Amino acid sequence: MVNFPRQGAAGGTETMLLNVGPQHPSTHGVLHIMVELAGETVVTAKPVIGYLHRGIEKLAEGRTWQQNIALCDRLDYVAQWSNEWAYVRAVERLAEIEVPERADWLRTLMVELNRVTSHLIWYAGVTMDIGALGTPFIYAWVARERIFDFFESVSGGRMMPNWMRLGGVRTDIDAAALKDMRDFLEHDFPKEVDDYEALLVGNEIVVSRMKGVGTFSAEQLEEWGVTGPALRASGNDRDLRRDDPYGVYDKLDWKVWTDPVGDSLARCRVRLGELRESAKMCVQIIDGMPGGEISTKVSKALRPPEGDVMVRTESPRGELGILVASDGTTKPYRFRVRSPIFYNLSAMVHMLPGHLLADMLVIFGGIDTSMGEIDR
Amino acid sequence: MWIRTLLWLIGLLLLIAVVTVIGVWWERKFIGHLQGRRGPLHHGFHGLLQLPADMVKMISKEDIVPSGADRWLFQLGPILAVVPAVAAMAAIAFWRGFALLDMNHGLFYIFAFQTLLPLAFAVIGWSCASKFTLIGALRAAAQLISYEIPMLLTALGVVVVAGSMRFTDIINAQSGTWNIVKEPVGFAIFFIAILAEMNRTPFDLPEAESEIVAGYQTEYSGMKFGFVQLAEYSVLFTGSYLVSALFLGGWNMPFLPASPIWLLLKIVAVMTSTMWFRGTFPRLRVDSVMALSWKWLIPIALVNVMAVSALALALPHIY
Numbered sequence: 001m002v003n004f005p006r007q008g009a010a011g012g013t014e015t016m017l018l019n020v021g022p023q024h025p026s027t028h029g030v031l032h033i034m035v036e037l038a039g040e041t042v043v044t045a046k047p048v049i050g051y052l053h054r055g056i057e058k059l060a061e062g063r064t065w066q067q068n069i070a071l072c073d074r075l076d077y078v079a080q081w082s083n084e085w086a087y088v089r090a091v092e093r094l095a096e097i098e099v100p101e102r103a104d105w106l107r108t109l110m111v112e113l114n115r116v117t118s119h120l121i122w123y124a125g126v127t128m129d130i131g132a133l134g135t136p137f138i139y140a141w142v143a144r145e146r147i148f149d150f151f152e153s154v155s156g157g158r159m160m161p162n163w164m165r166l167g168g169v170r171t172d173i174d175a176a177a178l179k180d181m182r183d184f185l186e187h188d189f190p191k192e193v194d195d196y197e198a199l200l201v202g203n204e205i206v207v208s209r210m211k212g213v214g215t216f217s218a219e220q221l222e223e224w225g226v227t228g229p230a231l232r233a234s235g236n237d238r239d240l241r242r243d244d245p246y247g248v249y250d251k252l253d254w255k256v257w258t259d260p261v262g263d264s265l266a267r268c269r270v271r272l273g274e275l276r277e278s279a280k281m282c283v284q285i286i287d288g289m290p291g292g293e294i295s296t297k298v299s300k301a302l303r304p305p306e307g308d309v310m311v312r313t314e315s316p317r318g319e320l321g322i323l324v325a326s327d328g329t330t331k332p333y334r335f336r337v338r339s340p341i342f343y344n345l346s347a348m349v350h351m352l353p354g355h356l357l358a359d360m361l362v363i364f365g366g367i368d369t370s371m372g373e374i375d376r
Numbered sequence: 377m378w379i380r381t382l383l384w385l386i387g388l389l390l391l392i393a394v395v396t397v398i399g400v401w402w403e404r405k406f407i408g409h410l411q412g413r414r415g416p417l418h419h420g421f422h423g424l425l426q427l428p429a430d431m432v433k434m435i436s437k438e439d440i441v442p443s444g445a446d447r448w449l450f451q452l453g454p455i456l457a458v459v460p461a462v463a464a465m466a467a468i469a470f471w472r473g474f475a476l477l478d479m480n481h482g483l484f485y486i487f488a489f490q491t492l493l494p495l496a497f498a499v500i501g502w503s504c505a506s507k508f509t510l511i512g513a514l515r516a517a518a519q520l521i522s523y524e525i526p527m528l529l530t531a532l533g534v535v536v537v538a539g540s541m542r543f544t545d546i547i548n549a550q551s552g553t554w555n556i557v558k559e560p561v562g563f564a565i566f567f568i569a570i571l572a573e574m575n576r577t578p579f580d581l582p583e584a585e586s587e588i589v590a591g592y593q594t595e596y597s598g599m600k601f602g603f604v605q606l607a608e609y610s611v612l613f614t615g616s617y618l619v620s621a622l623f624l625g626g627w628n629m630p631f632l633p634a635s636p637i638w639l640l641l642k643i644v645a646v647m648t649s650t651m652w653f654r655g656t657f658p659r660l661r662v663d664s665v666m667a668l669s670w671k672w673l674i675p676i677a678l679v680n681v682m683a684v685s686a687l688a689l690a691l692p693h694i695y
Contacts, residue, residue, distance in 0.1 A: 137411075
């Protein structure tokens with residue numbers, strides 16, 4: 001049982017405890033939120049996590065350094081490529097493995113495409129949550145499907161690529177496939193984003209649902225540990241791709257999307273802007289892609305020197321940190337994930353009170369949860 | 377005489393069954409195509425046999441009564457919802473004088489029975505002993521009662537113009553100009569209000585899936601759920617009929633002879649447009665739904681009634 005002390009409403013009104021989830025149409029997985037309602041207004045909220053716990057951090061200690069790449073796919077199953085990259089970067093830094101230039105470009109490309117698909121899932125989810133019966137959902141699925149086909153042609157898997165390797169990547173991408181993707185991203189995709197934008201921030205009802213709902217200042221969000229698009233929508237332009245560059249981000253011409261307002265609508269605008277920006281970056285990457293090797297030779301029985309390394313990356317949901325500690329054997333001594341969504345979700349305790357039950361889902365949409373990474 | 381009544385009753389019940397079955401199929405098909413999907417496809421011609429399959433499924437499902445539910449009210453709920461919804465259809469005139477009850481207060485009769493629906497939803501929501509159904513029922517009651525007022529006020533404008541509450545008279549009065557031309561404001565308010573009465577998007581708060589699972593019908597399974605659906609589609613049909621009869625000229629058509637076919641086509645068109653809204657609009661928030669009715673629709677509807685009455689007095693040859 002979860003301990004849930006009720007706070008009670010002003011004026012001694014009796015409150016109601018409502019369990020939203022773990023089986024509920026809009027909790028995006030198995031999130032469980034206990035909300036105390038006075039009428040339809042949230043008095044207190046408490047997220048209950050752990051329904052999807054698979055013990056990934058512990059499992060990783062029993063597998064070799066290479067095998068763990070497949071486990072990382074299963075952390076945040078919406079941003080698989082980002083997780084892989086964070087992990088291989090950590091191990092490469094620990095074992096001092098050099099990555100060929102082309103592999104870096106390929107990795108950046110796939111992770112940016114992954115950011116697009118991840119934001120498309122956010123879009124599909126948030127529109128469902130505010131009651132649009134699946135039409136924008138399917139719209140988002142069209143472009144996502146196109147990119148997933150590309151993922152499949154590259155890695156053989158749509159959801160679980162297992163594509164990055166210590167010291168490079170598993171398969172190369174041929175020029176024809178790259179050109180196809182480039183055409184799609186340059187010509188078709190911006191039009192699709194126009195549609196998304198018109199359906200979301202161009203819709204009167206959506207604006208009335210989102211404008212001024214869940215407005216938080218950058219200071220508040222920083223204090224709660226919120227990162228990623230949710231933080232950037234409050235005017236803080238913290239983005240690790242620029243602040244702590246990795247991959248080839250410093251060679252690309254792009255900008256960090258921010259919004260000064262800090263409400264739910266601003267969070268939508270930032271994510272829509274990132275969709276466009278990521279597509280632009282992918283086009284630049286495909287144009288600038290150098291030739292050469294895609295991987296260096298790394299021993300299967302890799303034994304990184306003793307020590308630990310923490311690597312931060314900008315996943316679609318915020319700062320994903322991965323710590324790996326080695327005791328000099330073929331398996332990690334410790335594998336630890338700093339999940340951005342865990343911190344974003346924790347902020348719900350502060351964000352939800354005072355809002356209506358219907359607003360709860362809008363604020364959720366701004367956070368873009370993915371339970372796979374929180375519960376691990 | 378009683379044979380006529382019996383035949384009418386059988387006919388109306390069949391009509392409701394057909395409307396529900398075809399309505400569900402058409403809604404899935406239409407929204408599917410809106411979304412770039414194709415909807416039901418594999419059973420029969422374009423998925424038409426999906427419907428018998430769904431019905432068999434619904435009938436053969438276990439009839440669950442949740443523990444803690446108020447057993448009698450739980451059983452009574454779907455009946456309370458279906459009876460007024462079906463009874464309201466008795467006054468529907470499909471052609472001049474062709475109705476089970478072609479009363480001189482048919483409009484009043486339909487509204488009287490539709491007013492009973494919030495009661496049924498409240499009973500359903502309360503009896504389940506579930507918080508989601510309770511919230512849904514309270515939302516349904518609040519919403520239906522709030523939107524009845526602008527709906528009645530705008531219907532009053534039509535009655536003023538037609539000089540009667542009998543559907544035959546109301547529709548015959550539109551043989552020249554339709555009421556949508558005479559009172560466009562009234563039409564807009566009536567259409568919005570009837571959308572809310574029918575619990576259709578963007579006013580589907582009582583069954584807001586992402587917030588309260590399925591609202592007042594969350595705990596119902598099997599044929600009880602089927603009955604609640606039946607009531608909803610009957611209300612949808614009656615509502616579409618009201619829009620067609622009161623504002624869209626009923627069986628009249630410009631330049632063409634009057635025929636019941638026009639009426640049916642208009643009903644289908646109105647039903648389809650509600651489905652179109654469902655595929656397009658997100659849901660309003662509960663407080664803005666209430667504000668829309670009480671702050672905007674009711675004052676405008678009041679002004680509309682007075683304006684229409686004044687016009688009817690001032691320009692009797694037009695209105």
